[in-house]
Amino acid sequence: MIKKAIANSMQRSPWLYHVNTGSCNGCDIELVACLTPRYDVERFGFKLAGSPRHADIVVVSGPVTSQSKERLLRTLEQVPKPYCIVTLGSCPQSGNVFKGSYSVEAPIEKFCHVDVAIAGCTVKPEAVVAGLYRATEILKAKREAMNK
């Protein structure tokens, strides 16, 4: 029964950690706009955590530049399981207009499994809220899978 309560809490209290891998900051602005009174994603329990060790959902924005790829992978190793990765915008998925550049290593699927991809350039905050909500459901499923 406690395990069920813990799995339920996993859905109700996801902490976000944001990693910017070379983004233009458009998607970053929309992410922090979600924390403003108008969209208020805190009513679902979301909170921006300061350290990757406190994170449940890692939000990645930006086409993964060569310099930040190693740091991104190191950061992802430090996140305790279970966790989800959510990508914002089209940059992490394909590099958007930076496709084919010598310093851009998108798509991010090459080195980590993305749970929810939110498309847009830039994403609308409501889409971020809906995408993050879907990510919490995946988190709960991961926690329940870990229980077995």
Add this chain to the structure above:
Amino acid sequence: MEYLKIIFNILVFPGCLFVGAVGLLLAGLDRKVLARMQKRVGPPVIQPLYDFLKLLGKETIVPKAANRKVFLAAPVVGFSALVVTALFLPVLGYRAFEGSADLIVLLYLLTIPAVALIVGGSSSGNPYAGIGISREMVTVMSYELPLICIMLAVARKVGGSSLCFSLSEIAAYQQANGSLLGSVALMPAAVAMLLVIPAEVGTQPFDVAEAETEILEGPLIEYSGAPLAVFKLNTAMKMYIMTTLFSALFLGGLATGVTALDALIQVLLCIALTLICITTVHAVTARLKVEHLFKFYWTVVAGLSALSLVLVWLGF
């Protein structure tokens, strides 16, 4: 029978369960009211409980550079110190442990959670944690002096020339002579105590130690999973303990005799005090830098409590 009562006291009331539950409730109300003050909807009131349970479900990672035993023991030491503190504090009429020098024991016990945070942070081996613990040490040094002066002032007022440090006698004095908030000499001490509470709890504007965005959560940066859950619970319990201390020192004399009713009134008092001195201050101020915090506490707050001490010693 005695042992059963002691175990009940430690585990349920007013020990782990009661303090933990009321602490989480206070923390939740703080976040909800803060959100409403910022014109947002805010998380549900039991959000800290969800946070606690969620953290229990995450894996605990101990970094290679950390001292494993100290890293894992620090939050437990803080938690146990807070539970013992809660046993000493009266819930209006009901007292679990009493002694003749309660206030002095409380003074020592209240430093232990802060030291546990410092030791836990330094054992993690992270430079950000190093910055955080140095700031935490400055904060502790800043609010300790006013706290001592406040306790001395109250002790002198209640006991006359032989200082009275026992909380039960303070409560009896207040029942006989009206609450200490009413006396002119102790008014500055009450204001100083209201300013010490946010620093003890670690909320804005005095949360340099755990500055989230600046030094990535300071001493707690390497904690994850169950130890982090205990640290967050400690913060929540401190809210209850500090507000109960305030109500015991300054708002005593409201005991009705029925334990359940006493507990209810005590919780309501704690809620009111939390909203006044923790939430409102959080909503309208920005974070102070560590040197400004030091200056603020050593001039304004220490001045207020010293003023109270002087007035009480002169006999007012």
Add this chain to the structure above:
Amino acid sequence: MMFPFIKEAMTNLFSRPSTENFPAQPVAAKPNYRGRISYDPEKCVNCGMCVKVCSPAAITREYKDVEGGQEITYHFDLTSCTFCGTCQDFCEEKAIVLTDDYLMFAEDPKDLIVSGTRFKEKVKGKLSCGEGCVYCGLCARNCPQNAITVDRATKTWTVDHEKCVQCGKCIEKCPKKVLSFAEPAPEGVILGPDCIYCGLCARKCPVGAITVDRPSKSWTIDREKCVQCGLCVKNCPKKTLSMGPIE
């Protein structure tokens, strides 16, 4: 220490929060919002302008030869799209529309690809009879349109091309397998007599195949570049251009 916002904090505490109630209540995007792409393959003329102007190269076109023609599929990859709307601006037939659907998230990036397929029928040439015909008359008997006439005695075989609907039954039934559709005559843009050399067709051409020179009254088309989209035919003010067989 100043407390400048205490009045606001107190008034906000007792007034309604200004949070919009999403996702309980759906929120509509503002007008002219550039959201999910919708592609109508029926309107598309396969000019390929969208593929050319897309800056992140999110639009791809693939051809697949199927029986009876060709399937032309356009893929709009939303995980690569920058939602600038240039494809919408350049599409003359308005087959590409950026709708106001902003809820684009998926667990599998393949769900975020918008595709549309158009079937282009292969134009068949005229029916002809080759060497080895024995004038059995099976083709004439099986033709549902009675377009074929076979005379065994005079060894003649004729077909009325007006009646023939190119169903292909005669080809199936022929025992000697001598019947077939000839190669279709190539189609292209034909200039009529009323050209005033205004140059609109050259301007509208997505591939730049037409060159018009007003002073010397010349109109030339590069057949290699032409993709037979028909935009010049549509936009000619004198309706003097047409799509038809060329030699």
